[in-house]
Amino acid sequence: MGDKRRRRDPLRPLRRGVGLGLALAAAWGVSLTADLSGAWSALQRWASDSQAVVALMAGELGQPPAETALAGLDGWGRLLVEQSALLSAGTEAVAQRRQAEEETAPAEPIPDLDAEDNDDQTQVELQPPAEPDDVAETTSVGQEGGHYLSQDGVYLYNRSGKELDPSVLSAGSVSFTLGEGPQILILHSHGSEAYSQNDGDLYQESDSFRTTDCAHNVVRVGEEMAEVFRAHGFQVVHDTNLYDYPAYNGAYDRSQAAVKDWLAKYPTIRIVLDVHRDALVGTDGAIYKLISQENGKKVAQVMLVVGTDSGGASHPGWADNLALAVRLQKELISDYVSLARPIALRSSSYNQELSPGSLLVEVGGHGNTLTEALDGARLFAESVSQVLSGMKG
Structure with a gap:
């Protein structure tokens, strides 16, 4: 199968900015005709919570595939990488490096792997695996x-x-x-x-x-x-x-x-x-x-x-x-x-x-x-x- 990658939309940041601006303008217009002092205070408290902002950004950006170089980055980090041509150009190399490290990294040793050493003096009764590939x-x-x-x-x-x-x-x-x-x-x-x-x-x-x-x-x-x-x-x-x-x-x-x-x-x-x-x-x-x-x-x-x-x-x-x-x-x-x-x-x-x-x-x-x-x-x-x-x- 071919290598399928999502094409970058050059107008996506602009559309997001316009949409956010219109939403803020609408909210401002409504505030002129309604008593939203309580809601405005709640919104200010919510905006001061950095974790909430990051969560909102993550929801908008979506979760990146686990095998990509963006995996593990929060909303701010991913937005920074995605909007920088220089940083984006290096994501493929990072993903390849991660994959190579996973392939060459030795498996974790079994605790006390050699503790059962019986010096080969007595025959060990070995049992076949429960399943052929087990x-x-x-x-x-x-x-x-x-x-x-x-x-x-x-x-x-x-x-x-x-x-x-x-x-x-x-x-x-x-x-x-x-x-x-x-x-x-x-x-x-x-x-x-x-x-x-x-x-x-x-x-x-x-x-x-x-x-x-x-x-x-x-x-x-x-x-x-x-x-x-x-x-x-x-x-x-x-x-x-x-x-x-x-x-x-x-x-x-x-x-x-x-x-x-x-x-x-x-x-x-x-x-x-x-x-x-x-x-x-x-x-x-x-x-x-x-x-x-x-x-x-x-x-x-x-x-x-x-x-x-x-x-x-x-x-x-x-x-x-x-x-x-x-x-x-x-x-x-x-x-x-x-x-x-x-x-x-x-x-x-x-x-x-x-x-x-x-x-x-x-x-x-x-x-x-x-x-x-x-x-x-x-x-x-x-x-x-x-x-x-x-x-x-």
Whole structure:
């Protein structure tokens, strides 16, 4: 449909002035033949009320559409803008700016979005939405106070149980380089984790929001990352085994054995990425998807998860894993609007004690679609590739 705008009538102000003058003249004539002293006093009191005058002007001018630049202006402000050619010429630009800000503004974070963090050690029973499209969007962003620590624009959500201050973000170091041979290992401790089917990406569920079909679960997301890394010249090993099926419990023990085998087979591996998807359910049972607007497109947010020794594992070098996460996070927040959620520091180790370059990566949540997850994973890998390219020995 075409762009329909109301044409400005150049004689409208003149007609209003003449009409008002005639009305005043008529009132003056009547006052000469009638005793209107009481009415005149009431009119004077009414005219002294600025709110009443503004209300009268608003009634005459009408309410502007909510999407226009005039929305929110009172009668005086709108009259000033409408009768000024210079100000009127800028209303379209103001409306466009408002629309752009609304499209790019991140959604309000859910209060205590990460408070339900269960460290992935026990399976969460997920329920399908009441309606197919009953999924809410949110954007996870860093906050001040509470469990959050920040330094140089990098936010850390501390769920490790450790008493820490922002200096932890610069306490570790990345001391390794990438040489010849396989450098990156991608695997999935919970490979059957899958996404919403709202975009028509249908699969046979092995459990709610899970499937053993690796074309539709996080294994497919890991392959998307691997393809990007390979395009940047890295040698990647992608382990597509499902370590959470048929049993969820013990998945990290099984993936630990696999990581040890891969590191023994390829000692050149320096980066180990355990790729997952998150699960976000509100206190009211609502399902949430994690969204970032990147280049006008909705993609799934990505979160780096760093394990510690708080859960009892022998992991004295966890600060070095965190140092790598911080280095990657700085590039991510430099490259994208809000692709990266705050780094999460947790009590479990997630087998990260096996290599100082080990991280857990969560791509979106179960409310996201596979398409959104693939798009987010691709952007993540592009950004990470920039950092890793500078680490080649």
